[in-house]
Amino acid sequence: MKNEERRELTIGQLLKAAKELVLEKGCDAITMKDIMDQSGLTKGAIFHYVKSKDEIFAWVLQEKLEETNQHFLNEVRQKPATFEGPMQAIAQNLASMENSDDVTNKVLVYLLGKENNPAVAEVLQKFYEKALSLSLQWITAGQQHGVIPESVDPQKTSELFVLMSIGLRVRSTFSPPKADSYTAQDLSAFIAASLKA
Template sequence: MKNEERRELTISRLLTAVKALIAEKGCEALTMKDLMERSGLSKGAIFHYVKSKDEIFAWVLQERLESTNEQFQTAAEQEPATFEGPMQRIANGMKSMTDPGDVTNKVFIYLLGKEADPAVAEALQQFYEQSIRYSKMWIIAGQQHGVIQPSLDADETAETFVLLTLGLRVRSMLPIGRSAGNLAEKLSGFMTRILKA
């Protein structure tokens, strides 16, 4: 097996294991021992690719971004004329941001609490900047397909939308008693009105 294949397999095993463990135990209670047992990887194999469990948690955030972007790109290729499919993929992704049980939300909140650690701060900054890059790319794609107004400032709008979605993630973890179930739909509708206005 080539080094790159081995790396991808190891990272996949780590991500699968860490997401399952976070869903079961939460971020705080998860230990490297748990991760070794669940993934079947030795401590040396894990630390060959990462420096800490926080770095693996950052991978969870990055994986969600990559997955959302891949879904958007696939839908854009399949439905280039209407652009409804790609926008629906993004709207569907927003629903998970209101779920307190969503692993990505748990990781995001956990890492926010550790932002004093320079490595965590850097991972959060990269997540934020990549979120904006993808959002801008999606807006520009919509403009090129004629479904988003061309005069819209893609940079400003992308950052606004990322801030709103991060707010959804934070809200999902607050014990406020009200369901946020349709909040994602309302935000998606709001975003659609801004994009098409």
């Protein structure tokens, strides 16, 4: 097996194990031994790629962004001159942001509580920058295909959407949406309206 294949396989096992453990135990209670036991990987195999569970949690955040981006790109490839398909891909991701059992939400809030740790602060910064970058790319792609008006400021609009999505993720962990709460569906409608302006 090639090094890159081995790396992808190992990371996949670590991610799967970490996500299962987050749902079972919560982020705080998980140890590297738990991850080792759950993944079936040796200590050496794990520590060859990461130094801490926080690094694995960073991969969980990254994986979610990449997954959402892949859904968006698939929709753009299928229907490049439409707004609805790519917007549906984003809306599906937004729905998970309200779910208190969503692993990404749990991991994000856990890491936000450790922002004083320089390594965690760097992970959070990279997550935020990647989310901004992808959002900016999505808006720019829509403008290039003529489905989002040029009058939309891609930079500010993408930042607004990322800030709102992080807010939904954080709220999901301490307060489920009530009947009159601002929901992911509301955010999706707001985004769609903002981008069609």
